[in-house]
Amino acid sequence: MxxxxxxxxxxxxxxxxxxxxxxxxxxxxxxxxxxxxxxxxxxxxxxxxxxDNSTSLDTIFNLFALCAVLIVMHYITTELIIQISFVELVVVPLLVYGFMKYIIRPIFEWITVHxxxxxxxxxxxxxxxxxxxxxxxxxxxxxxxxxxxxxxxxxxxxxxxxxxxxxxxxxxxxxxxxxxxxxxxxxxxxxxxxxxxxxxxxxxxxxxxxxxxxxxxxxxxxxxxxxxxxxxx
Known part of the structure; x- marks a missing residue:
């Protein structure tokens, strides 16, 4: 391949x-x-x-995590019209990224076969x-x-x-x-x-x-x- x-x-x-x-x-x-x-x-x-051990997996999941962060921030600030503080601007993206990396990715690796x-x-x-x-x-x-x-x-x-x-x-x-x-x-x-x-x-x-x-x-x-x-x- x-x-x-x-x-x-x-x-x-x-x-x-x-x-x-x-x-x-x-x-x-x-x-x-x-x-x-x-x-x-x-x-x-x-x-x-x-x-599970490919460069493609690392690249794509990092991009997915970035997209998830942007979508969540867009929803909070545009749809919910919430003004968030500096600390929240840092904490929310980190939580979303951590969720994608340490919860979604392991589940995905577990259920998929190359x-x-x-x-x-x-x-x-x-x-x-x-x-x-x-x-x-x-x-x-x-x-x-x-x-x-x-x-x-x-x-x-x-x-x-x-x-x-x-x-x-x-x-x-x-x-x-x-x-x-x-x-x-x-x-x-x-x-x-x-x-x-x-x-x-x-x-x-x-x-x-x-x-x-x-x-x-x-x-x-x-x-x-x-x-x-x-x-x-």
Missing amino acids: ANFNTHLNTAVIITGLSSAALLSAGHIDLNSALWLWFLGSIGGLLPDIDS RGSCHSLLFILLCALLTTQVTWQLNDQTTMYSAIFAWLTGGFILLGGLIHLLLDEIYSVDLSNVEIKRSFGTALKIANFDNKLITLASVIAIAGLIYVAPPTMQTITLLSDWSRFKLIS
Whole structure:
């Protein structure tokens, strides 16, 4: 299978080109392009989150913890409209980070197996839809662009994850010795049917996320129009 640097660099290049194409076509602004590029790069590491001793796991969980801190602080200051003190500004993020690192992460490591459910199309789709829903909920839902941007964030997570799975399958083929390694077929799979409970829970979660997902028509219409795209000025 491909290593951390290969996964990261390939995801950075492909998702960077993809976000640049959207920017060139006038579909998104620069800030959105940079955010989508970041999400696509993270998506390129996401399937290795089930490896207990991987650099991907450390990187992704640190980013998850950061996102959790930002979401909690956003909710407290914006939704609850609470003015918090300096001490609370320090203590609350530390509590959230500690919860993610010392409670959520060990539980996740305990229930996952490397090259298991996380190395599947079902898991990547679940992460993509979850990202779409979170983005949709955190933005102003009255604007047309919020639905478009929400779907694009999920799409880039999906793109990054697919890049990861494809790379692992490509690296499972030994071209020099013209043979297929034992790991072939363990990455790019629909789901981990050995763990039926997790697979069933994932399917139910995906169905629920699709049911409450933002409207798609604006996104389809936007991505169907590439008349403003310029390869060379």
